[in-house]
Amino acid sequence: MSKRIAGPEIERLIQLLAKVPGLGPRSARxxxxxxIKKKEQLLAPLAAAMGEAVDKVRVCSTCGNVDTSDPCMICTDPLRDPTTIIVVEDVSDLWALERAGAMNARFHVLGGTLSPLDGVGPDQLTIRQLVTRIAEGGVSEVILAVNATVEGQTTAHYLTDQLSGFDVKITRLAHGVPVGGELDYLDEGTLSAALKSRTVF
Amino acid sequence: MSKRIAGPEIERLIQLLAKVPGLGPRSARxxxxxxIKKKEQLLAPLAAAMGEAVDKVRVCSTCGNVDTSDPCMICTDPLRDPTTIIVVEDVSDLWALERAGAMNARFHVLGGTLSPLDGVGPDQLTIRQLVTRIAEGGVSEVILAVNATVEGQTTAHYLTDQLSGFDVKITRLAHGVPVGGELDYLDEGTLSAALKSRTVF
Known part of the structure; x- marks a missing residue:
């Protein structure tokens, strides 16, 4: 605000809310x-939930997921197939795959992609932890669910190289036409990949 | 999320964030x-700021503004003209007018507009408090800065009626072409009003 029209506590709240992704300066106000208007119904519970998250959230030392327990709920879930590990770049990718609910496997969160120009080498990611997990045995398939970007694919190749000494199947997500997608709007690369990987109808 | 993939604290945080205006279920995640990733830099300060707001925010008993003091900063500001009161529907309108910074006056927040169908009568708004402020004297002008909607204008007429016994000038915001607006995109009502209230160039 151009001049002070409310106590510093309210202005600080607005400033911090403006840093939340999805909110800007205007929507933060x-x-x-x-x-403030829904103080008892929303502000107080949200403040409490955030305080609790600050206290309890930790990074899983096994897979790199964030949760309120370490190891996380996914790593300790006895109903999940421990022989398959889905490798993702970020926790948001893990959440997205879990929402799809297509596989009941374990995960491994890399924490990013290899990017030498940004100073991200193998030691900045959880690659060593992944190799250790595989070396401990019991895993038969590693699904590289990294993004279909240059950095993602570079990281996938590096991981394949690192895991080549182990008796595990390394797979990656299929390329193709998104479900509900219109061909007219798709790029040539996706269309070529979808044609190459065509399946019997 | 379709199935539990994180501790209940994280899911509760997502649920509450989804109720913040500007965020939906997807952007709340x-x-x-x-x-969570910026726990120390953002989550902890935001939780503290919200907790402080819960403790300190109150409604100004004079003007209906929200602030961390009662009377609010605007009502106690000695540099503001106490002879002019700008009447607004909501605190957000007060903030918008303050951002414009066009007038250094006091405010009065009605808390809504008259709407008999929704059960909002004069007693649900701060109309009595406004009449009391005017009756106490020292005010020479009341600017009705209500929205240019049917409800806003109905409320403006009711307020004019209530204040007719006092020696105050009652004014309202000018209608006209928004600054930077293109005539082609404006409605007929605004264009008629702008023509009627034309000024010498």
Whole structure:
């Protein structure tokens, strides 16, 4: 705000809310006002939930996921297939795959992709931990669910190289037409991949 | 999420974030993950700021504004003109007018507009408090800065009626072409009003 029209506590709340992804300076003001108006129903519970998250959230030392327990709920779930590990770049990818609910496997969160120009080498990612998990045995398949970007594919090749000495099957996600997608709007690379990997109807 | 993939604390945080205006279920997940990753830099300060707001925010008993003091900073500001009161529907309107910074006056927040169908009568708004402020004297102008909607204008007429016994000038915001606006995109009502209220160039 150009000049002070409310106590510093409210202005600080607006400033911090503006840093939340999805909110900007304008919507942060609107959000702050809504929260203040719904003080008991929303602001107080949200403050408590955030405080609890600050205290309890930790990174899983096995797979790199974030959870309120270490090892995380996925690593300790006895109903999950421990022979398959899905490797993802980020926790958001893990959440997205879990929402799809297609596989009941374990995960490994790399924490990013190899990017020498940004100073991200193998030691900045959880690659050593992944190799250790595989070396401990019991894993028969590693699914490289990295993004279909140059960095993602570079990281996938590096991982394949690192894991070549172990008796594990290394697979990656299929390329193709998104479900519900229209061919007219798809890029040539995707269309070529979809044609190459065509399946019997 | 379709199935539990993280501790209940994280899922509760996502659920509450989804109720913040500007965030939906999808962006709430993204926001929660960002907050968790920036635990020390963002999540902890935001939790503290919200907790402080819960403790300190109150409604100004004079004007209906929200602030961390009662009377609020605007009502106690000695540099503001106490003879002019700008009447607004909501605190967000007060903030918008303050951002414009066009007038250094006091405010009065109605808390809504008259709407008999929704059960909002004069007693649900701060109309009595406004009449009391005017009756106490020292005010020479009341600017009705209500929205240019049917409800806003109905409320403006009711307020004019209530204040007719006092020696105050009652004014309202000018109608016209928004600054930077293109005539082609404006409605007929605005264009008529702008023509009627034309000024010498």
């Amino acid at each position: 609107r959000a702050a006002l809504h929260l | 993204r926001a929660a993950l960002h907050l």
